[in-house]
Amino acid sequence: MQLSVIEQNGIRVLTTNQLAEAYGTDTKMINRNFQRNSERYEQGKHFFALSGEELREFKGSRQIDPNLKFASILYLWTEKGAWLHAKSLSTDKAWDAYEMLVDDYYRLQQQIKPLSEKEQLMAAMKLTLDANKEIGEIKSEIVELRDKVENQITLDHGQQRRIQRLIGSKVYEVASNEEHKRLLFAELHREIKDRFGVASYKDLKRQEMLKAIAYIESWVPRKAVG
Known part of the structure; x- marks a missing residue:
């Protein structure tokens, strides 16, 4: 089965249509399983839900089927999300398809795609936020240590x-x-x-x-x- 490669945030994903076709079912079944087990799915880990400006930009990248160009929200499933759907369907065909997806699609290494200017900015902002968080934690530890020295340590x-x-x-x-x-x-x-x-x-x-x-x-x- 040939699948058009779709990427989001630097990782490979599948549309609901692609996932349904691979598992030998229809999109209604995929959506129904998702709704029934929504508490098990975590956005950013099992799927991406694109809407608004983010969806418009994604459509502009020409990664999806033209039939989906009028969709107001688009679900993209990660490898972990595909596993949950295979577990819900629990058919031999679904499990065989999942193994194929893992071996031949999700983990297939390709040339690294350069980040867009927006993606580079978002990555830089994330690094800055992470660094600031670490600095804040270090400062808190220093204050705590200073407080311990000043208020608990006795004369040598x-x-x-x-x-x-x-x-x-x-x-x-x-x-x-x-x-x-x-x-x-x-x-x-x-x-x-x-x-x-x-x-x-x-x-x-x-x-x-x-x-x-x-x-x-x-x-x-x-x-x-x-």
């Missing part, structure tokens, strides 16, 4: 040692004997925990480190000590 060992030394320096600055130092160490540690809502200065968030340093440097004991 070196930063903990810095806070510890600063606490010790402050206590030694205001206390004159060992008993007062012990009391002030406890007081300052307690106030740091209360001020920053942590169980220990080691649990301070990295983003709060500079605030903690400023707080310790300006800290004054609640009671004067000698």
Whole structure:
């Protein structure tokens, strides 16, 4: 069976007339099966439904039978769409025809057809949209990572040692004997925990480190000590 080659969006397709002829049935049966199982068919995957300006442009490409030039909507069936129709008909002839279509029509490699100016523009726009989407996703991941660093990551060992030394320096600055130092160490540690809502200065968030340093440097004991 010789089939006129029809392409849409760079892939081979068949009209309802061609599909009906190949399967040994009529267009009414093809349309009836489509209507009964419409939820299984996905436009762009199983078929293309052309109308309006898109249909006028397609007719102008002279790919279809002249008898279809007055059609207001044109269905073009992909390989996956042809498979669903063969499944609906479920006759030996339909399955034999489907295998033939797969081997000799849908997957037959031909010289690549150059894209029209409109197709090139649409492809470029799609690439731009896809790129923008990927950029947006990357930005979201960066923001999420930054938020995690700022709001969840605690001090590393070196930063903990810095806070510890600063606490010790402050206590030694205001206390004159060992008993007062012990009391002030406890007081300052307690106030740091209360001020920053942590169980220990080691649990301070990295983003709060500079605030903690400023707080310790300006800290004054609640009671004067000698």
